[in-house]
Amino acid sequence: MTTPAAPGTRVPEAVHRRRWAILGVLMLSLLIVVLDNSILNVAVKTISTPAPTGLGATQSELEWAINAYTLVFAGLLFSAGLLGDRLGRKKVLLGGLVAFGIGSALAAFSGSPAELIAFRAVMGLGAAFVMPATLAVLMNVFERDEQPKAIGIWAGGVGLAIAIGPITGGVLLDHFWWGSVFLINVPIVILAVGLMLWLVPDSRDPSPGRIDPVGVALSVIGLVLLVYGIIKGGQLADFTDVTVLATIGAGLAVLAAFVIFEKRSDHPSIDVSYFKNKVFSAAIAVIALVFFALMGVTFFAVFYTQSVRGYSPLETGLLMLPLAAAQLIFAPRARLAVDRFGNKATTTGGMLIIAAMLAAFATLDADTPIWILEVVFFLMGTGMAHIMTPTSVVIMQALPREKAGSASALSNTFRQVGGALGIAVLGSVLSTAYRTSIEDQLTQLPAAARHTAGESIEATLAAAARLGPEGRALVTPANDAFLHAMHVTALCGAGVALVGAAVVALFLPGRTAPQPAGSRADEDEPSYAGKNVPGQRRDSGQ
Incomplete structure (x- = not known):
């Protein structure tokens, strides 16, 4: 989707000198998109409690509060990419950030679960114009030999957001109302917009395709x-x-x-011929599968730490810190493992670690030493880092550089759809398994309340609280039923991760021969909006 310049061209010197600062701004834009979801994971229990503490959202409403964002985001990625090519990626990034900020402010003051779902959809609209453009801009400001390192740092930014999100959410929920977890996005948006206006160059395709x-x-x-x-x-x-x-x-x-x-x-939104490339298809499939497994498990992990173990939102955020720290540490360094062992071995190893850690969730009980959960989270983050960086590089470099926008949009679409389906499918498995285990214990409730009380552990505990002292007998059965449901769901997630490991083991390439020094000059390079860029380097035949 980026029109190549003449062979032998390189990134303009004025852009090249500030490429790392530009990457920082792109990571800040990425931060708010990922930060919001990681904050929401900590806040789901609070939002599920009745007013005035929360909104009294049901299990399905909580799932829709997440899926409304991801589905709108995934559905609009392609048209957002086309608009970026037509109008300029910088303009699209700015517009997306503003829309995301407005949606965040509205979500913060939602008066009902339905309003929260609607405003989360607005936030998804803004994110659709932010996420794919960050990788497309990255590919256009870095030479090819630096792209794996830059993508590794970009992926590490996801780990940083995951680390900041739960802790920030926990602090906010300890001191303010639940809407503060959305309102925090607004100042970050303002900062990102200001830095983007100052630093980020615009780029566009002079012959973009039509919107579909x-x-x-x-x-x-x-x-x-x-x-x-x-x-x-x-x-x-x-x-x-x-x-x-x-x-x-x-x-x-x-x-x-x-x-x-x-x-x-x-003028398709997605060129299905891309999927004839087996390497590209395998990398795309793995991203979808790993997020399918991880998002579904992360969804129930919050209820395990807060409802079963009794930790506060802030403590839950701190407990998830090893997951984020491992990604932050290893994502920028995953390219070193790829250089030594190849994409196939590195990514397959990461998927097997994810599968093993998801299976480990099936061993957790109400009195399991908490350090075991911390080890599980850290190893999950380690596996994730050795999946995301290699597959992102494979996807972005499997297609010609002029199609960087399409590659980015497809990667992010399958990641978001995989995550949305993971929450839906594994959330449904959790709900079904929980209801099956708890329904025999709800006979003391009025018939009209039994169905609602059996929907989730939070619903059961709320019903028990309304019964007063008589309801205390429901607490232990509710915890036991949830643990059983969590074990079943975790094993399903582990099975999905094993499928992903098989896919990469079969189709991703192994070690590749090192590229000769200076080969980057032969790569097709970006077309910048505003042809008269000061400081254009002349050492490559321009």
């Missing part, structure tokens, strides 16, 4: 129907229900129509 509104609409509708059907199946504890099957079937049919339409369109 039909394709975008089909992808969004299909995903919403599919995930809604899965969530509904978890709510009803019955995936054979006619409504559930009809909704899931309709979603799959619309997504099939999306693929057919994209194949025939002369």
